[in-house]
Amino acid sequence: MKWWHFALIVSLLVAVLSPLASSSPDGLEKVAENKGFLGMAHNALFQVIADYVFPGIKNEAVATILAGLLGTLVIFGVVYGLSWLIKSRRAEHTD
């Protein structure tokens, strides 16, 4: 197993822990609430997996874990692919 396989598994395990996250508002949301501008926020124009809850699943913990795992894998794939595309093509033989 390569080191980055291990690191990806650790990231997926972190995503599995996501239902344990605090559901309190974050710093910005709390400040917006306290200072009276939270109401200015618009809803998103479209919703895919809004609020990290996979749609159509009754158990919220399971829906959150699924959203987390999917997001982690998608981000890994996108950044891996993008980095591969834009990486230096020079002096590859020197590595």
Add this chain to the structure above:
Amino acid sequence: MHIPDGFLNVATIATTYAVSAGNVSYAVKEANKKLKEKHVPLMGVMAAFIFAAQMLNFPIIGGTSGHLIGAAIAAILLGPWASVLIMSCVLIAQCLIFQDGGLLALGANIFNMGIVASFSAYYIYRLAISVFGENRKGRLIGGFTGAWVSVVLASIACSIELAVSGASPMAVVLPAMAGIHALIGIGEGLITGAALSLVLATRADLWQLQKV
């Protein structure tokens, strides 16, 4: 600290989009020069870890939570330009797939949590290792401090955008944001220190700092 749509005015949206787009395209050029094949998996797992860790909000005082930004870990391990790329990808995915952060506010979110956080963490880290030496102690002090500063400065950048947009007066929003994020930053510092310490203990050779 993901800004939703509705908080920022058109001028702020346009300015932050322009600045972030310019920086991201420069980051792509830098990666095109410096990123080697062996860095590719590290870029991928760094982004995956940051995304997953950002989901884990930790409680702080007064019914408020905070979560990792992650720019400090990425900037210290891979350099600020690679970190800008990673953070931009994470923020774009959070915006498009998870509706975390508004589409119009994406430029501002990339500016605050991508650019401001990555460069502040990087320079504070460099300052720490020039004072304490490039050893375990210097790296961990730099990691903790850089991470803390990155969160506080990102929150100040966010406050300025909110104030300029007329969401809330500067004298109100800036102290409130900086104050709460001074606490959230301790969490960022501890997670960053733990992550760097783990990398040092297991694969110190992965420390691929790209000096600016």
